[in-house]
Amino acid sequence: MITKDTGNYLFPEGFLWGAATAAYQIEGSSMADGAGASIWDRFSHTPGNMRDGDTGDVACDHYNKWREDIQLMKRLNLQAYRFSVSWSRVMPEGRGAINEKGLAFYDRLVDGLLEAGIEPLCTLYHWDLPAALDDRGGWLNPDIADWFADYGQVLFEKFKGRVKTWGTINEPWVIVDGGYLHGALAPGHRSAFEAMIAGHNILRAHGAAVKRFRQVGEGDIGIVLNIEPKYPASDRPEDEAARRRADAQMNRWFLDPLMGRGYPQELEDVYGEAYRDFPQADFDLIAQPTDWMGLNWYTRSVPENAPDAWPVRARPVKQVQHAHTETGWEVYPPALTDTLVWLHEQTNGLPLMITENGSAWYDPPHAIDGRVHDPMRVEYLKNHLKAAHDAIGKGVDLRGYMAWSLLDNLEWSLGYSKRFGITHVNFQTQERTIKDSGLLYAEVIKSNGGVL
């Protein structure tokens, strides 16, 4: 592998290098030891929802292989590991009784990480809502703000002094756009009216958890947003208007209220009669000050005006001049720099962390001669780390980078067909093999970017 340090892309001292996963995507054993079902157990077992009929029943079997996976993290030189907790493993009904065996899994994981010198970054919610709460309306029920804060309190108290960096909710936009607007993700609803309500309650739940954290927790807390910058397909006014609608519906819908600005005005244009406003007290709760913000970044898009494209009336124009990943996302690293600078300004200089960045490319189902060569992922990783470094040079307070993902895993309704891991998983044998991209990443971490 690369040995020389160019020194051109050295990151600040103390920059935090890690990798990220999510409970339902890697753990398996989702109903073991008293756990309750989540909406993803239901959704993945409903015929027609999942590519190849895949489910998270086994996934990467991380529930059993977590010790081996910590050793893998050490071989990757990881300084941090971003994981999520399965709410229904800890509280089978989502509220009330605690399942001590479920909580004990995360207790062992956190202690194992600390013993390995790896900082645990915990996400409270990464899409796997307890099914029992969905039966009570889930994100459509305003009571969920208190249910979520109560769940957060269990973890804040259990891991006080051991977990210092908390994320409340992973990607409100994907939860709502996928789960309530277009139906591609659990719980599979298709309603703009529900989308507005679910999105608002997700924000309220975030605020309630932050307030509770200030009362019982210790450390830093923030939220994790996916931001996909929008560049107009032309300088025609209708394309700029489409860009604004797309930017409002995907990027500012959640960011603006979190920063105390309320919903962007374009949202009413997007959702029409489904748009609704809410009491100011809600927006005061939502805009609780946070300590950091997570950015999940994959790609940009170039929208044009498209009156038939419900509800945003904008459609991305494929940028055929650039490579596209297996998920159809354009590879365009300069847009990451743009996003980081924009987010730095939008959050008035809040500390930022890239909580996810990565790419899906075709990898074989098994390693060959103990190796998995993934040149496209190597290139994506190198060029996006350079783009992140460029943002730091422009004054962005970027604190860390978590590669998505530590392992090939369940890519939600796309099943195991899309591999994002810097470590390959043979899903027949559960054998892990660090890919070339993982070997590079280990060197990047060891040199703090020096090898880039």
Ligand SMILES: N=[N+]=NCCCCNC(=O)[C@@H]1[C@H]2[C@H](O)[C@@H](O)[C@H](O)[C@@H](CO)[C@@H]12
């Ligand atoms: N249209 N479009 N453009 C791209 C929009 C990206 C939205 N998807 C994400 O950010 C998800 C995030 C999730 O946390 C993780 O659980 C997923 O495995 C990764 C990979 O999919 C990413």
